[in-house]
Amino acid sequence: MACEEVKGEEEEELAMVSLGSYGGKVRLLVAGEESAAEEIMLLWGIQQPTLSKPNAFVSQSSLQLRLDSCGQSLSILQSPSSLSTPGVTGAAMWDSGVILGKFLEHSVDSGMLTVQGKKIVELGSGCGLVGCIAALLGGQVILTDLPDRLRLLRKNIETNMNHGGVRGSATATELIWGEDPDPEIIEPVPDYVLGSDVVYSEGAVVDLLVTLEQLSGPNTTIFLAGELRNDAVLEYFIEAAMDKFIIGRVDQTLWHPDYRSKRVVLYVLVKK
Template sequence: MASSTVAESEMEEEIKLGSYGGKVRVLRQDEESAAAETMLLWGIQQPTFSKPNSFVSQSSLQLNLDACGHYLSILQSPSSLSTPGVTGSVMWDSGVVLGKFLEHAVDSGLLLLHGKKVVELGSGCGLVGCIAALLGAQVTLTDLPDRLRLLKKNIETNLRHGNVRGSAVVRELIWGDDPDQDLIVPFPDYGDN
């Protein structure tokens, strides 16, 4: 038993990444662990710098990335950040990580989104909802009234491809108000906040 453990540990290569000098396990192509890839990305981005966003520049007018075999271009409105309480006008690292996690979870068979009803609360710029729709979900993206124009533009821009497996609609939802019945009946398979 001990020799088996030694053999396995010798096969795993660890390298130092980031300014903090922490060791991370090198991922092999045959590994399909979203958690491992997320931790690797986190390590590469040197979290000790305490930057609020390492993947996303909130001063940029758009974020470009590949997801689900599509090139996505997410528009941002950095000037809106000066308004107190407005966070849905720019992308956050958490949205990028969640979107890529969904993509890897579906690709590896850990999650099935095809045909599932998904309601995203506080969709902001809409990246996660776009990815869920590309993965086959029937997505309702919600946000406050003053955020819907940017959200709709991002959905229209990124989901106009002919090979989108799911669908996406944008709806107004103010937290604390009673939601429209079509948001909750039938109850969503998944919800994101």
């Protein structure tokens, strides 16, 4: 084997690390001026998201999404008519939320994640699927969103958490990114922070990073899933986040085997 090939394999091995409380190996994004751009080129070059089917796991025209998780049949209400309002995306489910929720379930089942009794904050909870799954897994979950999104969110929590088999708890509260969170959200600091499709515009990135810093302690692990729609926005987020966080990408082989999509990416972040 050529020296160059050996060196390449060694570098590949060194790039795979464990981050935070997640037991799986993630592909480390090495900090540097070109790292964010290289990550975007790699994602769009290898995964080619535009060639894959969108909304593989959801139907946004439906009033309800049904999903089996943790031995329960979840019923998530949607409000398709609200999607016509500019800026409103949390009224319906997206693939990244389903994938993140099932990833959490799969990670717990495979022993790579412990959620039982842990404090969890979900950002931009929308319809609440991810937070509800985290509660079913035993987490003490605070689901957050903007004030006008809380009615639907609380309805879904009430519908899915008021039956037997719920090992944890779920509550909903207002959180506006970039502003000081209520004490209950940051005291004590969460063990986990979750977010799906929270990186959607350059204007929101700065406030999102402020909130991620506020919610992060030395033992906080962040999981962010998102659809690969806008390469410039994702590159901007990664470049800015690298200043305060160590970032790793979770390979799709570690996701739930039935819930994978080349249109979605999943990152783990821990505070430097």
